[in-house]
Amino acid sequence: MQEYNFNSIEQKWQKVWDDNKTFKASNNDTTKPKTFFLVEFPYPSGQGLHVGHPRSYTALDILARKRRLDGHNVLYPIGWDAFGLPTENFAIKNKIHPKIVTENNVANFKRQLKSIGFSFDWDREINTTDPSYYKWTQWIFLQMFKHGLAYKQEMPINWCMGCKVGLANEEVVNGVCERCGSEVVQKNKSQWMLKITQYAQRLIDDLDETDYIEKVKTQQKNWIGRSEGAEVDFAVDGTDEKIRVYTTRPDTLFGATYVVLSPEHPLIEKLADKIGNLDAVKEYQLMASKKSDFERTELTKEKTGVPLEGIYAIDPVNDAKVPVWISDYVLTTYGTGAIMAVPAHDTRDFEFAKKFGLPIIEVVGGGKNIQEEAFTDVETGIMVNSGFLTGLSVEEAKKKIIDFLEEKGVGTRKVNFKLRDWVFSRQRYWGEPIPLVKCEKCGWVPLPESELPLVLPELESFEPGENGESPLAKAYDWIKTACPSCGGEAERETDTMPQWAGSSWYFLRYMDPDCDTALASPEALKYWTPVDWYNGGMEHTTLHLLYSRFWHKFLYDIGVVPTKEPYYKRTSHGMILGENHEKMSKSRGNVVNPDDIVNTYGADTLRTYEMFIGAFDQSTPWATNGVEGCFRFLKRVWGMQELLVEGDVYSAELEKAMHKAVAKVTDDTEKMKFNTAIATLMALTNDIYKLGKINKAEFKTFLTLLNPTAPHITEELWQIAGFEGQISQQSWPVYDPAKTVDNEVEIVIQICGKVKSRVMIPADMDKTAMEEFAKTNETVTALTEGKEIVKIIAVPGKLLNIVVK
């Protein structure tokens, strides 16, 4: 037997798979069921892969390989999400074109991925920075613009005082710039926005059609943040003005003791000449506007506010005259930017009322002392002090009051969402140019589709401008253009799209990556949509996953894609931590590079360990000793070729173990319980070694079970054993349920729930027979000697529990 030379074995088979295009997916194979497995395509950073990437890729690679053996036409593609800031920053710092940086990084990532032996269909490799790709990203944006889903608006952006540049939220850490540590302030900039809020309800509802893990569904629902309530108009005393408030507790209207406006509320301006303390109000507004993100999110913040002296609002249910305040605990961007305050039944209003000595009126009884603490429970309370609502439950009161408000024309049912529209502009170079032109006469005009892709202009430097404009603002020749509509002088938009753009539809391009008449041909879209199984990180739940669902729904609405939802199943992997149980990071110095593992132990060992490390959906620390253990396992598998015997060597024990293993590995793999599937194969290996021999049929089965996890070594052993063809073209083994059952099983004898003994009984003994057995069996009777049997519990195949006195 030759030594287990993993390096040459792995290179050999990787070449065979490449040369034969073993894992190429067909776009028109109607003879097989199709399965589309998707993993999040990587951002090709300068650091290369770390061991977190292969966890997800190996998991779906195992599933992809298994499904191929099951006879499916499997699409398992990969590509590069290559636009983005780190590349651009590297390019600026080292004066290299981002395109070159990207090329280098992609080459390195590709080499790394190939060395691990993933069964990707490399003919479908895509790159978001490729003009033939981003042509379609721009095309989708244009359709959104044409359908009124893209609009321009003044929005505050994060502005670094040091770098003089706009930052993404992710680059702001504790209120300072991640790179230079300078203060970050809010600066208003006109930005392109996408109306994702228009899809809020559907983004919640259609989750029912998917098979996402529950965690992802709830996180998305919470993020979208739907709430049901009412908008109610409070008249401003002595004027024609109204204050419209949003509340989820219209049932507490009788308990409203004041009204609060957000500091930016437009009504303040309108009422300016009636406000007695205008200076104090203006001062408060100024202070609120200066607050940085950091201050606003500070944990120990006390409520602040100023009354609008001389201004009173009229409660529409009881005509009570209540004071009006402004406070930054009311957000401009949510609801109507104004609230009615019910301190007895809202914690925030309570705090505010206590601080400023405002009255607290109980309207929901049965709770705590509302002078000491707000009572917010909606389940148990009964209405008090509430006119015609008194005596009702909170739920009944809600219905009745809304009917009342609607009848009187002072209020209406209203649903609100926390979800905000998507800020879609970046003042950066390395992104897709926004294909719009600004004309003095015609306004914003879309580029004709025939002019797509609008290619990024070449620039000398990629630094953003002094005032935070995009680097493209310096490409004067590129900017100047003719208006597509009137032909007059016009200028191109200089902002680019965010990194999320290209990844919002990439799975569609995989279906038909070379199509130049559409983002993918209708046939390909019809065949492959939706993605059957998408695995990725939890960190993408509320951004990428939601964004791409939104884009897909839009494409569905305009008839481009055939399904409402892009992904049928979504699963998520846990993080791999450093050996010291901390998050892996360069600064902590605990990063493991997969190259080192591949070189020292081989790709098969890396793959096996990545799956054996722990429960797939949980985070687990890396352990070099664990890698070693998997390496030993594969060496034992390698050694099995010595145990292979000709002819009908038969062991009833091994046969049963094999059938059980097939059942277990099949089941575990589909449930992503890769760690226990591998443990099963390890235990089976131990059995085989104990027996000292294995016949050909059993060896074939064993190798096939291990193949998706460790594809190289199993291909090699298949060949060494002289079996026909390649293992990757065989069928997944089936087991005979009859052969997994034991004739005899060991059951436990308990006395009053405590294990006292074990006996062998026939496996098919039923409950009554077991009860009879308990009365006559020597082992059992010896244990119950001299005691009175109260009860016998028999669980077939498991145990006998005898309750005695």
Added chain:
RNA sequence: GUCGGUGUGAUGGAAUUGGCAGACGUGACGGACUCAAAAUCCGUUGAUGGCAACAUCGUGUGGGUUCAAGUCCCACCACCGGCACCA
């Protein structure tokens, strides 16, 4: 604060969903092979007591349900992740 998750040997983690707690791997200890080491192979390994058969205890804490609880219920603690003045 709130939503979600986790808590099991020295250690990473198993436990067919209420039925033998600790599979499999690592480490440690003992042994074989070796001049020796590495590699490999075999054995032991939750704790306490006992020469032993065996007994008692044991899944974050405290209670409960049950013939039987790591698993179900109630209360709490710790850690991790998301959101965070969303009315």
